[in-house]
Amino acid sequence: PAPAPAPAALGLLLLLLLPPPPPGAAAKKATPCKRCRELVDKFNQGMADTAKKNFGGGNTAWEEKTLSKYEFSEVRLLEITEGLCASSDFECHSLLEEHEDHLEAWWLRLKKEYPDLFEWFCVKTLKVCCSPGTYGPHCLACQGGSERPCSGNGRCSGDGSRQGNGSCQCHPGYQGPTCTDCMDGYFSSLRNETHSICTACDESCKECTGPTNRDCSQCAAGWVQEDAACVDVDECAADTPPCGDQQYCENTNGSFVCKECDATCVGCTGKGPGSCKECISGYSREGGQCTDVDECAGVESVCMRHNENCYNTPGSYVCVCPDGFEETEDACVPMQTPGIELTAGPTQPLPPREDL
Numbered sequence: 001p002a003p004a005p006a007p008a009a010l011g012l013l014l015l016l017l018l019p020p021p022p023p024g025a026a027a028k029k030a031t032p033c034k035r036c037r038e039l040v041d042k043f044n045q046g047m048a049d050t051a052k053k054n055f056g057g058g059n060t061a062w063e064e065k066t067l068s069k070y071e072f073s074e075v076r077l078l079e080i081t082e083g084l085c086a087s088s089d090f091e092c093h094s095l096l097e098e099h100e101d102h103l104e105a106w107w108l109r110l111k112k113e114y115p116d117l118f119e120w121f122c123v124k125t126l127k128v129c130c131s132p133g134t135y136g137p138h139c140l141a142c143q144g145g146s147e148r149p150c151s152g153n154g155r156c157s158g159d160g161s162r163q164g165n166g167s168c169q170c171h172p173g174y175q176g177p178t179c180t181d182c183m184d185g186y187f188s189s190l191r192n193e194t195h196s197i198c199t200a201c202d203e204s205c206k207e208c209t210g211p212t213n214r215d216c217s218q219c220a221a222g223w224v225q226e227d228a229a230c231v232d233v234d235e236c237a238a239d240t241p242p243c244g245d246q247q248y249c250e251n252t253n254g255s256f257v258c259k260e261c262d263a264t265c266v267g268c269t270g271k272g273p274g275s276c277k278e279c280i281s282g283y284s285r286e287g288g289q290c291t292d293v294d295e296c297a298g299v300e301s302v303c304m305r306h307n308e309n310c311y312n313t314p315g316s317y318v319c320v321c322p323d324g325f326e327e328t329e330d331a332c333v334p335m336q337t338p339g340i341e342l343t344a345g346p347t348q349p350l351p352p353r354e355d356l
Helices: 007-017 032-049 060-071 074-082 090-098 100-110 117-125
Strands: 154-156 168-170 186-191 196-200 205-208 216-219 223-226 229-232 247-252 255-260 265-268 276-279 283-286 289-292 309-313 316-320 325-327 332-334
Touching: 032 074, 032 090, 032 117, 060 074, 074 100, 090 100, 100 117, 216 223, 216 229, 276 283, 276 289
Parallel strands: none
Antiparallel strands: 154 168, 186 196, 205 216, 223 229, 247 255, 265 276, 283 289, 309 316, 325 332
């Protein structure tokens, strides 16, 4: 018989068969702790999937006896490990192959003593992770203690890994080394030896002692104190308008926005053609708003050349020779086409307006 291929050759063959990693995969490579955690999560899922496999009915006493044997059997271990890694996940296969003996030892001899596989495998054995609430190479306690890192109000740098520095990145509203102090715009609604809760002030407050606009210690920008409460300043009512000539002002809580006038307006006080101070050329006020003037509907023709047709446009008009006519300096004259007699412009069909 042919000699079995060497393990190194098998490994090379596996590498060649695996699909190439997607672009950017190197930059997103998982940390050793994350890979270990993923393997443990899949192992735990495998245990759940095989907990009562092929059992369910019939002789209960026999099943319980058989299931007890199956529970810690190598057969079940093999079923679990065979489904741990996707065929294309080389890092998972590599980690499993490297530490298969550890998993087998835990399964057959140490499972009852160390029921938490993650703690035993990733933290104590491989030393690539830390227990929750600890960080760094020596798994030191995070700021605020390992039981409630950052007082429960932030994230500990490196929490659960062999990385980071244990400092706190506080949630919004919290500050301080252990995230127990309130930022500006928040007040302390609960504080004792173990807990600190910061609640947002009313939007009118920069600093406050409670949740309403009467609890402000200092008003926020755009608000002013009036009758012991912080109220909104209407910037739009100022003597000098804060917006440009072709804009109107809209007040908002604590501020304002400038919005563009309607295109038919010369200055405006609000939205739409009904708020114009004056109308632009080609428009006139009608029914309370600026509407287009139809120059072509006037008693006197605005088109001076003979046979010329007038077409109204928004804010203006155009003069065009009808079909079959051509322009000269002072008239529209029929094109000279043998066998065809053309009449004057007014009898000609009007061109579609969208062509203008």
